[in-house]
Amino acid sequence: MKPSIPKGTRDFGPIQVNRRNYIFNTLRRVFVKYGYQPIETPVMENLSTLTGKYGEEGDQLLFKVLNSGDFLRKVKDEDYQAGNYKKMTFQISDKGLRYDLTIPFARYVVMNQNDITFPFKRYQIQPVWRGDRPQKGRYREFYQCDVDVVGSESLINEVELTQIYDEGFAALGVNVLIKINNRKILTGIAEAAGIPDQMMSMTVAIDKLDKIGMDGVKDEMRRKEIGEEAINTIEKILTINDLEELKSFFENSETGRKGIEELQTVFNYLEKIDLTNEIVFDITLARGLTYYTGTIYEVAAKDVKIGSIGGGGRYDDLTGMFGLKGVSGVGVSFGAARIYDVMEELDIFPDSTAEGTQLIFVTFDEKALDYAFDALQAVRKAGINAEIYPESVKMKKQMKYANSRKIPYVAVVGDNEMQAGEVALKNMKTGEQANVKVADLASKIKQ
RNA sequence: GUGGUUGUAGCUCAGUUGGUUAGAGCGCUGGUUUGUGGUACCAGAAGUCGCCGGUUCAAAUCCGGUCUUCCACCCCA
Numbered sequence: 001m002k003p004s005i006p007k008g009t010r011d012f013g014p015i016q017v018n019r020r021n022y023i024f025n026t027l028r029r030v031f032v033k034y035g036y037q038p039i040e041t042p043v044m045e046n047l048s049t050l051t052g053k054y055g056e057e058g059d060q061l062l063f064k065v066l067n068s069g070d071f072l073r074k075v076k077d078e079d080y081q082a083g084n085y086k087k088m089t090f091q092i093s094d095k096g097l098r099y100d101l102t103i104p105f106a107r108y109v110v111m112n113q114n115d116i117t118f119p120f121k122r123y124q125i126q127p128v129w130r131g132d133r134p135q136k137g138r139y140r141e142f143y144q145c146d147v148d149v150v151g152s153e154s155l156i157n158e159v160e161l162t163q164i165y166d167e168g169f170a171a172l173g174v175n176v177l178i179k180i181n182n183r184k185i186l187t188g189i190a191e192a193a194g195i196p197d198q199m200m201s202m203t204v205a206i207d208k209l210d211k212i213g214m215d216g217v218k219d220e221m222r223r224k225e226i227g228e229e230a231i232n233t234i235e236k237i238l239t240i241n242d243l244e245e246l247k248s249f250f251e252n253s254e255t256g257r258k259g260i261e262e263l264q265t266v267f268n269y270l271e272k273i274d275l276t277n278e279i280v281f282d283i284t285l286a287r288g289l290t291y292y293t294g295t296i297y298e299v300a301a302k303d304v305k306i307g308s309i310g311g312g313g314r315y316d317d318l319t320g321m322f323g324l325k326g327v328s329g330v331g332v333s334f335g336a337a338r339i340y341d342v343m344e345e346l347d348i349f350p351d352s353t354a355e356g357t358q359l360i361f362v363t364f365d366e367k368a369l370d371y372a373f374d375a376l377q378a379v380r381k382a383g384i385n386a387e388i389y390p391e392s393v394k395m396k397k398q399m400k401y402a403n404s405r406k407i408p409y410v411a412v413v414g415d416n417e418m419q420a421g422e423v424a425l426k427n428m429k430t431g432e433q434a435n436v437k438v439a440d441l442a443s444k445i446k447q
Numbered sequence: 448g449u450g451g452u453u454g455u456a457g458c459u460c461a462g463u464u465g466g467u468u469a470g471a472g473c474g475c476u477g478g479u480u481u482g483u484g485g486u487a488c489c490a491g492a493a494g495u496c497g498c499c500g501g502u503u504c505a506a507a508u509c510c511g512g513u514c515u516u517c518c519a520c521c522c523c524a
Contacts, residue, residue: 135519398484399484
């Protein structure tokens with residue numbers, strides 16, 4: 001049998017895990033700096049927790065977990081005969097893999113509401129699963145790093161999350177464009193165009209602007225049966241990138257005006273802050289997820305062509321679907337897998353993302369192996385990551401191992417060294433070699 | 448989910464109109480070098496040509512199916 005792994009999944013070797021951890025650790029430091037605390041939730045959620053939260057499309061992409069035992073027991077014959085797979089899904093499966101971290105978080109908040117002190121700021125770094133068709137930068141299993149705060153309507157949260165984006169990507173060395181919009185402005189546009197009921201289809205069309213152009217967007221809206229007059233109004237509004245100017249269109253849209261006000265507050269705060277990356281108001285930013293109600297974010301890498309590497313927004317009533325009303329939240333997500341791809345393409349991972357072995361002992365014979373073993377214990381005790389080549393095979397082979405592992409120092413042990421209570425310490429980068437007392441080994445390497 | 452694309456040694460790939468023992472570079476193993484890696488030279492091992500089936504005297508090559516890869520759409524991180 002030839003081994004294989006499921007479509008859209010990947011193995012991660014030592015280099016990749018080290019690099020991924022580097023990304024996680026870098027982001028984690030930023031999250032903690034802003035007062036966010038970690039939580040984790042199970043890989044599986046009840047299917048009822050997940051379905052209906054991501055739109056019909058999302059439900060299709062959920063991985064369902066087959067019930068244990070006689071899973072066909074509950075299947076109704078009439079549903080089987082009719083080929084009604086959607087109904088049968090719930091008869092053979094009551095669990096699913098998490099699709100994102102936001103819905104499980106909302107569920108967590110509701111379940112633990114009595115123990116949580118609001119506002120609750122949490123971060124969460126865990127894999128999620130989507131039954132999407134894989135392509136580049138698109139996997140069926142990938143990590144997300146989410147930062148959310150619930151139980152506060154203050155726009156300060158929006159400002160801080162923008163800072164976290166800015167600081168996080170700056171710390172990783174990725175140049176990004178952070179785009180901000182507000183769902184209320186999109187609602188305002190729909191109201192100004194006289195099509196408040198078609199706000200969602202309008203939004204989906206607008207979201208594609210930079211991909212298919214204005215004519216494409218107009219075609220798409222026509223296909224969604226949005227009137228010609230409304231389309232003209234929308235087109236006019238979309239050319240505006242100044243919030244003050246936008247106000248004149250929203251005379252009849254209270255929601256729209258509120259959206260402008262909110263964004264202005266956010267930008268006023270942002271002006272007081274030192275920021276590394278470019279942050280722009282983008283009226284065409286829409287985002288698909290249905291639960292956003294206020295500020296929305298999207299982050300694009302500037303130097304690599306790839307889908308968005310982060311996104312998020314405010315949701316006024318995410319916990320409402322689990323029975324806890326009136327808890328507003330806002331959060332953003334870092335797409336770890338894509339960030340990884342971007343950093344790899346730009347070749348900007350630091351040389352040693354690995355906290356690897358610093359010193360290896362190589363030996364000529366069994367006696368030297370014993371001697372080196374004792375020395376090994378001493379340097380480890382002194383805090384050096386060290387290992388020993390466990391067999392005193394040919395020197396060439398041992399050196400080759402040290403070289404391929406990129407271990408910076410090699411301690412060579414033979415008769416001469418043993419007699420003097422030393423090792424021959426070789427710097428693998430420069431090729432220099434000098435004899436060092438075993439007692440001085442750790443301090444020598446720390447320099 | 449729709450349309451297309453890809454698969455040959457551990458890796459990256461070549462392989463003519465179907466025709467004998469399927470090649471290269473890198474890597475790997477051994478040697479030049481019985482106290483030394485990264486350079487050089489020499490030698491060697493390694494492939495069910497993704498998988499299943501069909502056409503043919505003959506298939507890596509043609510046809511069908513399937514899995515996988517990547518791309519566009521859809522959607523999204």
